Amino acid sequence: MNQTEEYRDVWVYTATEKDGLPKNSQEVIAAGRIVADKLGQKLVAVMLGPSLGSSPREAIEFGADRVLAIENEDLEDMLNLKYVDLLHRLAVERRPYAFLFVADELGKDIAPRLAYRLKTGLATDNIELDVGSFTNPRANETYKDLVIQIRPDFGTRVAKIFTPKNRPQMATIRPGNFKPLTRDSSRKGEIEQLRLQVNDDYGARVTALAEMPPPKVDLRGANVVISLGLGILKDGKGQPRDPRTALQMAEELKREIERRYGIKAEIGVSRALLYAELKELEGLISVENQVGQTGATVSPDVYIALGISGAVQHVVGMRRSKKIVAVNTDPRAPIFQIAHYPIVGDLYEVLPEILERVRSIGRKN
């Protein structure tokens, strides 16, 4: 049974917020745009919520051709089953060719369940998307115009995932990997308002929905990220060092950069360092600082990796940084394969030198 030709359009699920379309939604539109353009299909933004405000119009301005807007007060509580039910109904009725979600808590909660109900595949955490053909070596069949879903794999590699036969081809994209398109207020598109009723007899209900305090660390908004890995525990001679020393030096560099250049800098950490749960760093670093597959994906102007070996789980979270500086004592560390400025050496010697230069250049200007 291969009825794939009846399926068309690339759908993206776009979450909305009170003050408009959040960055993640702009990114998923950009991701969908890549796929839709290569396929020569329309890009449809799907949004659900109690009141959508200006979001449908914004989705058009950020690159969607069409918006399916479902406003319903019953969606206020954000109960996952309501969202799965409505999206399932829409997908069955309109048959999209591909359906993309953001790999955030919402996307990773509802997309798998929706994929199962639609009996289709789901490739999670994609860092790139493309369109192309795939030949299955086992069956010697070729499928054209597939969405190529590219996600982190083991070691230092990424894998391409294909969903050759089932539709829609479903994927979640990792935040921070697709650059939002420039907003264009003259862009034209169609907004379709739909009235859909929600069931009221679920075996679950939401009893409260509260906003968390804003995070203290804004990794994704920083121009410079200074990241620390397990390498900070030893210096170049292999002598143990108090990790607080490296952290203090990194924080000093952060302050100097911010003060002298008027740009934002943040401290990042690798998963290895965070999960080592060192007594010395207790309360000084948290999951908000974590860069990598399980933490934040960042693409700052400058990324400084200090004592980070560069496991792929870390690399996928920072490889799009414009300038990568890596300091490591091990010349074979995989981080050097992607660093623009590899420095083989002791971070306890290099970091003070960088700090010194930052100060002296700042003085000149």
Add this chain to the structure above:
Amino acid sequence: MLIFTLVKGVPARTTNVVSVGGVLRREEMDLVMNPHDWKAVEAADYVRRVVGGKTIALTMGPDAKLAPILSRLYDAEVFGADEVYILSDRLMAGADTLATSYTIGRGILTIVEKHTKALEQLLGLAESGSPDECRALASRLYSENLLPNKVFSTLPTVRDSLIEKFVSGRIGRQDLLSGLREAIQVTNNFVVVSGIKSTDGETGSVGPQVAEALSESLGFELPHATYVDDFAIVPSSLTITCERKLGRLVQKMEMKAPAVLTVSADYSARRSDISNLLTVRLMSFRGKMREPKKLNAQEIGAETGRIGLAGSPTIVGPGIDIGKPPVQKIVNKSLVFYDDVDSITWNDRTFGPFQKGDLAESLPSQLIEDLKSKAKVGVFTLDMLAEELFV
């Protein structure tokens, strides 16, 4: 209550992964239990301490490889799992999350049915059988760990099981029947707990997809919650209240068993209230069954087209290496231009234009020497690095 924990054997080292055509060969690697699953084990243990029942660890994969890993779940008498089931079959190999969730859903329902069938068998006999016949059957089923202490028990701390009360004439046949029906009801209200994701596939999709697989078979929408940081269960109603992250929001949910929970890496179990100890003991089972049980595709009633590679809509293509950046500048080593240079004519060849900081290494070595002597080219310094980064 039956409390399922989904566990997975993952490669011990991500640097030495054996993969053939995008399919992991778990039988050829050293495996460990997925670290995130210990949170699920902890959560399941909490449920058992609060409402009673038994914890069942369920996994899928090559049983010879998985059995030793899962034996760790028996290490402590008061923690881990009471029983372990391994879904193992050649036909299950190469499954993606859709096929995996279908298989696990079938496995869960097969195990639930095994328990309800045992109770139904006893119920059937109890309608007309003699007290001694009932006790003989109950004793056999209890030894197979299929009956809660409330129905039958050999524990010295449980004297008033339904069967004992019936045999001694303290309750009538109708009381026994309604007690057994209630036990069947409780068995059907199971809970499934999984970790946030595995460290190999890292999808985090199996929890919600198992909820959907169970819904498909049971004919109603089973609730699920992912990213659960905290939850509690009320023994009298089997209502679960949980707190979960949802972007910048915290969502509190209330749901009725049967339900599926995916606990986050930040989850830690609540303390249980020991005032409930007697009820918990009555709802619990005989104890730990130390031999993992294996179930194959046929035993769980799985359609062969929906499991393993055949049931997987996704195909993993060849892995690709993340590309090198085009330009790499090494401090104190790389040769770079110290100034902007429009063009250089040298031996009838023209090079350029160059900008300050551009690499000069592709130029003929004699020209480089010449430029070095004029201080147009030199080694890349830390000063230059700092300038390129921030200015």
